[in-house]
Amino acid sequence: MMTEYVSTTPGLYPLPDWAKDDLSDLKGHQKHDLISGDEDVAITATYEEAREDVIDVQQDTGLDRIVEGQLRWDDMLAHPLAVADAVETHGIVRYYDNNNFYREPVVTDDLEPTGDIASELEAAAELAQGDDLQAVLPGPYSLYDLATDEHYGDDGDFLAAIAAFLEGEVDAFPAHETLFLLEPSLVETPPADGEDARASEAIDRVASATDADVIVQPYWGALEEKVYAHLLDADIDAVGFDFVANQDDNLYNIQEYGTTDNVALGLADGQNTLVEDPEAIRDRTEWVDGQLGVTEFETVYLTTNTGTFYLPYGKYVAKLEALAEAADLAEVTAA
Template sequence: MTEYVSTAAGLFALPDWAKDDLSDLKGHQKHDLIDGDEGGEIASTYERAREEVVSVQREAGLDRIGDGQLRWDDMLAHPLAVHDAVETRGIVRYYDNNNFYREPVVSGELDFSGDVASELEATAELADGEDLQAVLPGPYSLAELATDEHYGDDADFLAAIADFLAGEVEAFPEVETLYLLEPSLVEDAPEDGLDERASQAIDTVAAATDADVVAHPYWGALEEKTYAHLLDADIDAVGFDFVSEQEDNLYNIQEYGATDDISLALADGQNTLVEDPEAVRDRTDWVFDQIPVTDFETVYLSTNTGTFHLPYNKHEAKLEILAEAADLAEVTAA
């Protein structure tokens, strides 16, 4: 029988009190950024915020518990922005034009960092046996967001990013699921040849863990060749952003099939309108009515993007409706 799993795409909204405290402690505005080695009161604030977001996920009944990536001021660029071999330069707009990050310029060898693993270790202690979910930028998106001043070749740089992320994953505590966020596969679609290398890079990261790996593009649908190559990677599920695009995502599944598991992004991570659990369940049924393959082993119900733009109470509500929708889907399936 199909298992329905409620989760979210990471990059959570900060609790209101934490936003206020961190703004005062850092002494800068919302989009001013830090270098990742904060200590003292700032570190203590993040620890308390992590405790709260883990508690909120458990109370909501979410099936996967994540750390929320609360320290990721540079958003998807964070794993590079805090690396010793990377220089952060000017402020750059993300694809959604509503958030910013410091441009990470790779000037040396991308050896092991351990930054993300340390956050997950702390989260694992708080999760107290609950299934843990890790979130990372996918290798293609991270390479597209960065500037290479060391490797000298696009293919070598993408491979180096993939090897770096794989090394980080190997240091993770036991996690049940790993979401690789790959919006660049949609927003900056790879050209011929690069689409195959992007799939190989994702495969490199996926091979570094025993966790179930979800490659999650968003803000649209993948081009056909990109999707076909992605299916060649050793991943467990592809994420489909049905909030942003329905027809093209359905076409890809209808034309090329899907992995044994599937991730359906049916809750809007950037809209304050809170969906109804029954509506999310009905949208799940609607997707399955449109595609030839419905005997998935696991169906993940998630937000399409991170919820970092949302007011914190709306973020909490989104988690609750996903948990309720997954429960409803389980009952319907039974």
Template structure:
């Protein structure tokens, strides 16, 4: 029988109070932030915000709890932005969104930092630990967002990013699930040759953990060859953005099949319109009907993208909808 699991790709909006407090604190401590020292007050504000967003997920009834990635001012580029071998330079537009990040320029050999592991360790103190989900940028997306001044070759640079992320994952506490966010697989699809290397890089990162690994592309559907290569990686599930593109995602599933588990991005992570739980449940049935199968081992119900862009109150409502939709899907399947 299929298990329906409610979750998200993380990268949450800050609570309104934290947004105001941190803006003031960061303005006063700008020099310290450049040197990498967040300071006690900023650290305390993030700790309080982390506790709040984990509490919100728990109260909503989500099956997987994420740390929230509230410190990730550079969004997916964050794990590189805090590395000693990386210089952060000019402001770059984040894909086609009205959000920006500091360009991470790799100037020396990459080494794991333990930064994300420390966030997860803090999260384990606030959860049972058994339902904790880690979130990382996928290696191809991080490769795509970064600039290389050290390795000199795309293949070598992608391999170095994979080594770096695998090293980070090896420092993680025990987690139930790992979501690798790979919007660049859609937005900046790898060319021939690089698509196979991207799959190998994802495989390397996934192999560094015993957790269930979900690769979540978004803002569209994967090109056929990219999807076919991705299925060669030793991952548990591929995510599909059914908000941005239904037809091509269904085609990929029908033509090339799927992993034993699947992640369905059925709630809009960037639109303030809040879906009905019954509508999400119906969309799950529609996808399963298009494929003619109902025997996935696990179906993750999630927003199609991160919820960073949503007003805080709307983000909370989206979590509640996903949790209820998963419960409804379980009842319907039974």
């Protein structure tokens, strides 16, 4: 069996510099106030043009999976809830221990899918012109962890409601090759005993809504052993590993508990301006494989460990170029 090497990213791209300037001129306040689901025509046009730019960049670099870019997601992972009718957005909150901020989504009524992400993907699919499309969503546990419940009244019911909400969003997606579920909360605020099984069930529910390959991408470290073992119970195609933040514990989890037939390796730093050489990424891929000593993976996704939202635009482009070239080098080496 020949391993396929696929270059991709978890999405969450930076805006092109011209778009930042235009949006600042269009609205004389912080950009997070613009993301309300009813932007005026000029703002909508700016985001549409920026989407064209980031998709052009992915195609020009030869990236194997094309993402929409999530340029409107100023609340980052919280965005799908922030635009829902049953959610009020409250004050600014820090993401984990990072200098990243979002408006707190407070759920006040029954959650219903919005179709917001599906409409973005439909626009991306038209621009991708037949290239393999990759959808990106926050995982249900991370969205549950970041949100506040003022309606369901029970943690288990709230997590299940968020999973059902995301399932409905995925149901509306156009055809896509892969789906990345971003789950940093599994690392940063890991679920307790009992809750870890419910988190896996929630992920399984969202993953079951698509025929695409589903990759669960935790980051900013490694999963606790029980959390990792429960994650493997979900019907997913690949687990992502942040080898930038933690090599040893991620390797231990794979060696001790095994993993899926496919794997996503976060080998390029999505938040550091230092651009990795393609050869270095290829060498790290070989190093991981050598450390594991396992049967060949069917597919290895080479990716940044996190989104690239906070990188300067030129550095983001360079990271994509490095990943695309690294995947090509890995294919040649494997052959």
